[in-house]
Amino acid sequence: MTSRPVTASDILELARRTLAIEADAVSALKDRLDDSLVRAVDALLACKGRVVVTGMGKSGHVGNKIAATLASTGTPAFFVHPAEASHGDLGMITGQDVVLALSNSGESPEIIAILPLIKRRGAKLITMTGRPQSTMARTADIHLDAGVAQEACPLNLAPTASTTAALALGDALAVAALHARGFTAEDFARTHPGGALGRRLLVHVRDVMHKGDALPVVGVGTPFKEALLEMTRKKLGMTAVVDATGSLVGVFTDGDLRRCLDHDLDITATRIEAVMTRAPKTISEDALAAEAARFLEERQINGLLALDGEGRLTGAFNMHDLLRAGVV
Template structure:
């Protein structure tokens, strides 16, 4: 094996930094592994409460737990479960009005004794909103006050002082992800639903954009009849700038396509190209797309058939548009 072989696994560093990193990763992996024993009846009850929620899921947490709660709220919201974060300190000064009786509250506190959350417990009980507690101490005040307690206890923090929330916040985050994905699957949340939550991102463009949104239509659609002379078909291709043209019969139905690739193959044609009709040189029965097809599906068709362009036809097989790889690239689908 040569010294330049990039397939050789990298050597594990033995520096103090690397040793510390590996120890941290190992401790947090162990914390996550412990969660497997906590997927029990309480987890099922929590999922059912969230499934039955007719309003929103409200996440509470202070400090590092607050950051994790905020992230869990974002994950729930983007996967089909409306959720938002409320700062417990602000809730005592007016934001409690954001929580209704139809909501479900998830409170994160590893110790289970966060005073700002404990202050809210009487109001939550009076309101009647179900409470799910995520703590590391089952006997704590918050855990005992909850309708459901999710145990995220860890053996030790990754911090060598066993003080900074590290393993515990990782465990809480993973438990939140477990809830979100369990709900996503139970609700039948689809990739299309996910795209609606992310319309500005690359995934949204891939899953929401339709062929009709990006195709060349009307006068921009390159199209000639079957009896068009080769030279005139080339002129149509040049003027429309798509590197191809649709070929139709007298009824306006698609019968073929002529592309730059066909042009290269035509050079081997035994007859005089100047006298040829495009029907003699075209590729017959080309792959077609529909206007209401997702752009991502059109890309799959191109990749499957190893082609760079598609004619878009209506239900009568008449061309209404055309797209190529450049269109998909410019639209951010690729």
């Protein structure tokens, strides 16, 4: 292999050409989509087992990603290496599964070797190739055409545009199945509980609020001084105020305290209802914690009281609680 001098202009031009070829390859897929994709989605929705994705070489890497995308969007899926399938891993495939096999040429010997066994098991076979006349395409129950006019590689050899097209077609299949399945953002969060989206969609106010003995609350008629002690003990910068029936009638916050300091206040004689904020802002304990964070930010306040479905006081929280939960 010999090298030759290249200029910055040469490098940028080749990079732009690569992107243009790959963009054209993906764009061309739109005009070739037909009933085959609809039938493939129907097969995924009807699958009583798992979607088993397989592919050799670069197609295998793309297949791994497609399997992961399917699994995270409501279609249980996993990847099986075709060479390993011939040495025992074929036992992972059952008659209730759908097999999605990828190969640009459609002639990968490792996959062709296991096709008769897949068909004999009764599994539905979907293939994604670049050649509709290939062995894999002709053997399949459903064939998806991922062919490209040329590779982005200057030698037209290295899988580049073809792998991009296959990946995009796999995404189109997964997204179409997601929509047909009625998969929601909440469903997505349940498959991503460790991520930021999962925290935003799975954590509720009841999960972060202080309740029971940790809830700062005093009754109407409580001396101002005792209310301050309750705020100090519970460390939330506020205390709820309830009447004799336990119904919420007000809240006293750090902001209220600062306003009290501007007046000559007798902290021994003053009762909390004289200085509290009436009709305090509240939120349902069933609300998403992310919704509570937006509520606090929009109103530029630091804490909120939470109520149950019957309007009873059940908890309190502040922005620090939301930060600890990773919601903001």
